[in-house]
Amino acid sequence: MSAHLPKDNLHAPQDLLHLDCLHCAINQVINTTEVAGTPEPLRRELMHRALVLLAEGDVNRNNCIQIEQVYRMVAEGLGDPDPYRETRLFFDRALYRLLPQLRTHVAQSDDPLRAAVRASIAGNLIDLAALGAEVTLDKALQKVQDVDREGLYFDDCDDLDAALKSARSLLVLGDNCGEIALDRLLIETVHALYPQVAVKYAVRGAATVNDVTREDAAAVDMQEVAEVIDNGDSLLTTMLCRTSEAFKREFYAADVIIAKGMGNYEGLYCCDRGNIWFLLIAKCNVVANLSGAPRGSILCMEKR
Numbered sequence: 124m125s126a127h128l129p130k131d132n133l134h135a136p137q138d139l140l141h142l143d144c145l146h147c148a149i150n151q152v153i154n155t156t157e158v159a160g161t162p163e164p165l166r167r168e169l170m171h172r173a174l175v176l177l178a179e180g181d182v183n184r185n186n187c188i189q190i191e192q193v194y195r196m197v198a199e200g201l202g203d204p205d206p207y208r209e210t211r212l213f214f215d216r217a218l219y220r221l222l223p224q225l226r227t228h229v230a231q232s233d234d235p236l237r238a239a240v241r242a243s244i245a246g247n248l249i250d251l252a253a254l255g256a257e258v259t260l261d262k263a264l265q266k267v268q269d270v271d272r273e274g275l276y277f278d279d280c281d282d283l284d285a286a287l288k289s290a291r292s293l294l295v296l297g298d299n300c301g302e303i304a305l306d307r308l309l310i311e312t313v314h315a316l317y318p319q320v321a322v323k324y325a326v327r328g329a330a331t332v333n334d335v336t337r338e339d340a341a342a343v344d345m346q347e348v349a350e351v352i353d354n355g356d357s358l359l360t361t362m363l364c365r366t367s368e369a370f371k372r373e374f375y376a377a378d379v380i381i382a383k384g385m386g387n388y389e390g391l392y393c394c395d396r397g398n399i400w401f402l403l404i405a406k407c408n409v410v411a412n413l414s415g416a417p418r419g420s421i422l423c424m425e426k427r
Contacts, residue, residue: 143409144186148177151193151332159206169200186409187360187386194332205330207300214249214301214333215342225308236287237280239312240402241271244421246302247384247404249333276405276420283400283423286379287317294377295324295349296361297335298384298403304343306383311348323373324349328366329357334386360390385410392426399426 152173156166173193180189198204225242232238287293293313297303310322324345326335340351355367361382363371374380380399382391388401388410401424405411411418 142182143407144189145177145182147186147407148189148193149173151190152197155194155197155206155332156201158210159201159203161201165200169197172196172200185360185362185389187358187362187389191331191358207333208330208338211300211330211333211335211339212342214299215304215339218246218249218301218304219307219343222304222308225305226311229308229312234280235312236284236316237275237278238271239309240280240283240423241273241275241421243302243305243309243383244275244402244404244423246305247298247402248406249299249301273421275423276416277414277422277424279400279425280423282425283379283381286398286400287313287320290317290320290378292376292378293320293322294373294380295322296354296380296382296387297324297326297340298387300333300335300339302383303335303339303345307343307345307348309381310345314348320379322349323377324351325361325370325373326351326353327357328353328355331357331359334359358386358390360386362390363394388414394426397426400424401426 149170152166152170156169161169173196176192176196177189180192198206229235229238229242295306295310297306306324310324313320313322324340326337326340330336330338337351337353340346345351352370352373353367354361354370356362356365356370358365361374363374366374375396378398380396382388382399382401384403385406388403391399392401392413401422403410403422405414405416405418405420405422408418411420414422414424416422
């Protein structure tokens with residue numbers, strides 16, 4: 124893999140120039156209009172607009188840029204800048220209610236960090252951008268309960284433990300709604316095991332699909348365990364050329380970074396700093412092939 128991002132960071136690295144990524148862009152019309160309860164004639168009109176937008180655009184653009192453009196067009200057509208808001212808060216609150224029993228599980232584990240990492244990754248299933256209507260609360264809860272029976276295909280938890288023991292600061296890059304509650308559990312575990320580490324939690328700068336915002340952080344009381352910041356951008360990834368200067372300073376100042384989800388992996392796997400751990404489920408063939416892991420596997424992998 125390249126050690127540097129593309130010069131403009133607007134075109135994906137070669138490994139991401141995959142036509143499968145167009146499925147996610149098109150699915151934004153289907154999934155978002157379904158969530159919004161959109162009448163069928165408008166759904167068809169928005170699909171037509173999306174197909175025109177994609178046909179006239181550059182197919183080599185980063186997948187997350189394609190998705191954002193389609194999503195913004197759909198949201199504008201619906202007259203609602205945040206059609207997933209109620210869905211996001213529903214998953215946030217549902218997973219937050221699960222925390223007491225998960226805290227007990229992590230506390231009783233022989234390896235609390237690995238147990239908290241597994242739970243945090245399990246929450247990555249709540250990805251309406253990639254999976255749409257396949258995601259239900261029952262499936263999400265079952266994934267959390269089953270995660271200890273699934274092996275980590277890439278397991279760099281020991282290296283993460285070593286890095287946190289000598290760190291003074293940790294930046295966690297959030298991904299999806301609901302999942303954020305389990306990120307809180309991971310941060311609570313970090314505080315218990317590494318009390319010298321100050322933690323910041325980054326959300327998106329504006330609502331996009333079901334990615335976390337400051338409102339989601341407030342829904343799980345994230346401010347109780349971490350300083351909440353935003354990255355100043357609305358992509359379903361962390362694309363450094365588009366984030367705010369304040370976020371860039373935080374990104375490069377942190378001793379350790381934990382980046383959640385496929386989007387953050389796509390944006391940062393070839394960035395110009397180390398000490399990043401990616402926690403995700405490889406939910407599509409593109410990310411599976413890029414990471415070298417089977418589709419559906421759960422990954423805790425240090426950036427190489």
